[in-house]
Amino acid sequence: MVAVVTLKVTACSGGAAISGAQVTDGYSSVYTNSYGEILVYWDDTAYVGYGVNVIKSGYVTRNVVLYNSQNGTTVTTCLNAAESGGGGGGGGTGSGGLSCFIVSAATGSPESQEVMALRALRDEVGAKSSIAAALIDAVYDEYWRFSPPIADRISADAATQQGALLAVVRPLLAWYGLAGTLALGKGDGRAELALLEEACPGWMAPATIAALVGALRRDGAVPDDAPDFVRSIAAQLALGASLPLVDWAILRPLQTCWELAASDGDIRSAVAAWLSDAPVERLAQKPSAEEVSAVAGLLDFDPLARRHLIARFDAPRRETSASCGCVGR
Numbered sequence: 001m002v003a004v005v006t007l008k009v010t011a012c013s014g015g016a017a018i019s020g021a022q023v024t025d026g027y028s029s030v031y032t033n034s035y036g037e038i039l040v041y042w043d044d045t046a047y048v049g050y051g052v053n054v055i056k057s058g059y060v061t062r063n064v065v066l067y068n069s070q071n072g073t074t075v076t077t078c079l080n081a082a083e084s085g086g087g088g089g090g091g092g093t094g095s096g097g098l099s100c101f102i103v104s105a106a107t108g109s110p111e112s113q114e115v116m117a118l119r120a121l122r123d124e125v126g127a128k129s130s131i132a133a134a135l136i137d138a139v140y141d142e143y144w145r146f147s148p149p150i151a152d153r154i155s156a157d158a159a160t161q162q163g164a165l166l167a168v169v170r171p172l173l174a175w176y177g178l179a180g181t182l183a184l185g186k187g188d189g190r191a192e193l194a195l196l197e198e199a200c201p202g203w204m205a206p207a208t209i210a211a212l213v214g215a216l217r218r219d220g221a222v223p224d225d226a227p228d229f230v231r232s233i234a235a236q237l238a239l240g241a242s243l244p245l246v247d248w249a250i251l252r253p254l255q256t257c258w259e260l261a262a263s264d265g266d267i268r269s270a271v272a273a274w275l276s277d278a279p280v281e282r283l284a285q286k287p288s289a290e291e292v293s294a295v296a297g298l299l300d301f302d303p304l305a306r307r308h309l310i311a312r313f314d315a316p317r318r319e320t321s322a323s324c325g326c327v328g329r
Helices: 102-107 113-128 130-143 147-155 158-183 190-199 206-219 228-232 234-242 244-263 267-276 289-299 303-324
Strands: 002-011 022-024 029-031 037-043 049-055 062-067 074-079
Touching: 002 049, 002 062, 029 037, 037 049, 049 158, 062 074, 062 158, 102 113, 102 147, 102 158, 113 130, 113 158, 113 289, 130 244, 130 289, 147 158, 147 234, 158 190, 158 244, 158 267, 190 244, 190 267, 206 234, 206 244, 228 234, 234 244, 244 267, 267 289, 267 303, 289 303
Parallel strands: 002 074
Antiparallel strands: 002 037, 022 029, 022 049, 049 062
């Protein structure tokens, strides 16, 4: 059987149809007609979803995943106008870290919607807590040590770009989105939870992906049966796995997302546990009580996780008092 969807491409500003937009899966390309539409079809017995890139000069590349459940419908997506001087590719500079390398490479632009959302979340969380801001900066410092070669490799091949987007970037961004909504008190996270579940679909063999990431975290090595692309960047991945902040910020949530997709576990609790295990002990500056209270406030949605994080800040003080015979106040 074949699933068929009419994909309509418009401009995000104004809603005008965009003709001549390239729609590609990395192997073949088609172009939208004068109404901004194109028929997209795939074998729905082999896949439950089909991912494509939508590309048009003067616009930011957009990645779209279509699902079997949308068979026979029209799906509309919009493209943002590219900023002057903006381009595609995986490089970039500035305080974007993750947003300027692998996410840029996988989404096709350093100004993609995914990149901009990640930057906004980074800035908003950092504004709430100086500890969170310092931790984010420390994560980026480690990230820069291994990510550029991986981004370059992703940018060089459309099929690899699509694989990285589906297996890594979308799950991580959905995870961060749920964590940000809960931590910033923006809602109950139901919409973000649905996006996270959608970002780690069953048709992508979640147990296999989780096992691959788990082996990398555990052994610092890529399994022999890993895809060719993964094995081609094994050295860079091993370096990333050896960096404790990268392991916490990227590899742990990635593994957890795919594990939960395979086992139907409690994602909200997993996100809370991940936040409460943030490697704050690696920050050089000793935080004040006010700073601890501010960062703990990001876990108000889960009192148990909040207590766990506060206890981790208190532990070094208790150990110091015990070792020197001091009396606490």
